[in-house]
Amino acid sequence: MTIYQPQSSAAASKPQRDSAYKTALAQFDRAAQILGLESGLYEILRAPRRELTVNFPVKMDNGEIRCFTGYRVHHNTARGPTKGGIRYSPQVDLEEVRALAMWMTWKCAVVNIPYGGAKGGVVVDPKQLSLRELEALTRRYTTEITPLISPEGDIPAPDMGTNPQVMAWIMDTYSMHRGYSVPAIVTGKPLNIGGSAGRFEATGRGIMFTVREAYRTFGWSFDGIRIAIQGFGNVGSITAQTAHEMGCKVIAVSDIGGGIYNPHGIDIPKLRRFMKEHRSVTEFPEGDRITNAELLTLQCDVLVPAATENQITADNAAQVRARMIAEGANGPTTPEADEILLENNVVVIPDILCNAGGVVVSYFEWVQSLQQLFWEEEDVMHRLERIMVRSFHDVYETALRMDIDLRTAALVLGIGRVAEATRTRGLYP
Numbered sequence: 001m002t003i004y005q006p007q008s009s010a011a012a013s014k015p016q017r018d019s020a021y022k023t024a025l026a027q028f029d030r031a032a033q034i035l036g037l038e039s040g041l042y043e044i045l046r047a048p049r050r051e052l053t054v055n056f057p058v059k060m061d062n063g064e065i066r067c068f069t070g071y072r073v074h075h076n077t078a079r080g081p082t083k084g085g086i087r088y089s090p091q092v093d094l095e096e097v098r099a100l101a102m103w104m105t106w107k108c109a110v111v112n113i114p115y116g117g118a119k120g121g122v123v124v125d126p127k128q129l130s131l132r133e134l135e136a137l138t139r140r141y142t143t144e145i146t147p148l149i150s151p152e153g154d155i156p157a158p159d160m161g162t163n164p165q166v167m168a169w170i171m172d173t174y175s176m177h178r179g180y181s182v183p184a185i186v187t188g189k190p191l192n193i194g195g196s197a198g199r200f201e202a203t204g205r206g207i208m209f210t211v212r213e214a215y216r217t218f219g220w221s222f223d224g225i226r227i228a229i230q231g232f233g234n235v236g237s238i239t240a241q242t243a244h245e246m247g248c249k250v251i252a253v254s255d256i257g258g259g260i261y262n263p264h265g266i267d268i269p270k271l272r273r274f275m276k277e278h279r280s281v282t283e284f285p286e287g288d289r290i291t292n293a294e295l296l297t298l299q300c301d302v303l304v305p306a307a308t309e310n311q312i313t314a315d316n317a318a319q320v321r322a323r324m325i326a327e328g329a330n331g332p333t334t335p336e337a338d339e340i341l342l343e344n345n346v347v348v349i350p351d352i353l354c355n356a357g358g359v360v361v362s363y364f365e366w367v368q369s370l371q372q373l374f375w376e377e378e379d380v381m382h383r384l385e386r387i388m389v390r391s392f393h394d395v396y397e398t399a400l401r402m403d404i405d406l407r408t409a410a411l412v413l414g415i416g417r418v419a420e421a422t423r424t425r426g427l428y429p
């Protein structure tokens with residue numbers, strides 16, 4: 001047994017970052033002002049509905065007990081049960097989860113699926129845990145947040161640091177407590193326990209459906225466009241694969257270890273095979289090494305930030321040389337950067353539209369799980385494309401009509417829909 005030794009707290013050693021919640025609130029305030037929201041409604045929509053913080057122990061492989069902190073936040077329930085992923089990250093805190101939950105509310109409203117927004121997180125670096133430890137942590141966290149989750153009330157899904165296996169453990173843990181299988185408790189499950197065809201690919205595909213539709217709408221030529229992608233997790237790698245299949249040239253990709261650049265286009269299927277046995281894209285021999293900062297300012301047609309928040313800021317926005325930014329991550333651009341990009345005529349397809357493919361197919365998965373009736377991948381993809389194309393036009397037409405940028409338009413559309421639902425439901429009691 002080891003004896004407790006006081007250490008400098010993790011929070012104190014955390015690098016200072018712009019707060020995602022500050023960004024989310026600034027975006028909300030701007031859209032609320034344009035919408036002319038009455039003050040009561042403004043306050044309702046701005047605040048998280050409920051928040052849960054849990055501290056719980058996990059027995060590690062060496063026999064020691066470690067305590068972890070987790071969260072689950074429901075932002076808004078006006079349009080339906082809450083929906084949103086669970087993030088495992090050493091940086092996650094309550095404020096970040098609040099921001100991500102708020103973005104989920106607007107995202108579900110923009111693509112018009114019947115959900116409110118939620119998000120969860122555990123302060124942990126999952127790469128530091130063994131598979132057994134990860135399972136134990138997931139099962140205990142699931143049990144701790146059981147008061148907030150249910151198939152009709154709040155349905156978790158994957159996010160950064162979690163994957164289909166983690167969803168399987170969540171589903172199993174919840175089901176063990178109930179005494180029967182409850183597949184609709186979570187989405188992003190493996191296919192063999194009731195996951196949906198196409199869910200794993202959904203976010204990346206949705207991003208490229210949206211980019212292609214934007215190009216079509218603007219009358220720009222889509223053929224062979226050059227794309228740079230920051231992040232090579234689920235979102236970044238599937239975006240790269242889809243871009244490749246659509247005939248685009250992926251000239252740069254990166255992960256936490258740095259990036260690679262190849263002006264002739266990276267062989268994405270080969271890179272994805274390579275990544276099954278390697279830790280970082282920087283080990284791939286067919287390209288020049290670049291940093292993440294360099295990737296963001298590369299000369300290209302479309303830049304896809306698909307890593308984490310606050311990547312494009314007042315410090316680097318003026319150096320962005322892409323024609324379009326397609327936000328794969330949630331909150332990658334700060335409000336200050338937005339202003340600079342707007343001035344420089346860089347088109348930003350905002351996160352709550354661009355990366356909504358994930359939650360759209362989560363919705364399909366939930367419907368299939370509730371009905372125990374499963375769809376073909378082709379149906380899933382057709383329906384996904386229809387929703388992404390329709391949502392792009394809803395946002396674009398809002399932008400034209402109100403003479404505002406696409407991010408503000410998406411927020412106005414999403415927040416407006418949640419406001420309408422709130423008015424229609426009325427106030428209880």
Ligand code: GLU
Pocket residue numbers: 083084085086155156157158159160187330355356358359360362
């Ligand atoms: N974590 C994803 C997001 O940020 C997916 C959420 C879901 O499928 O519920 O949109």
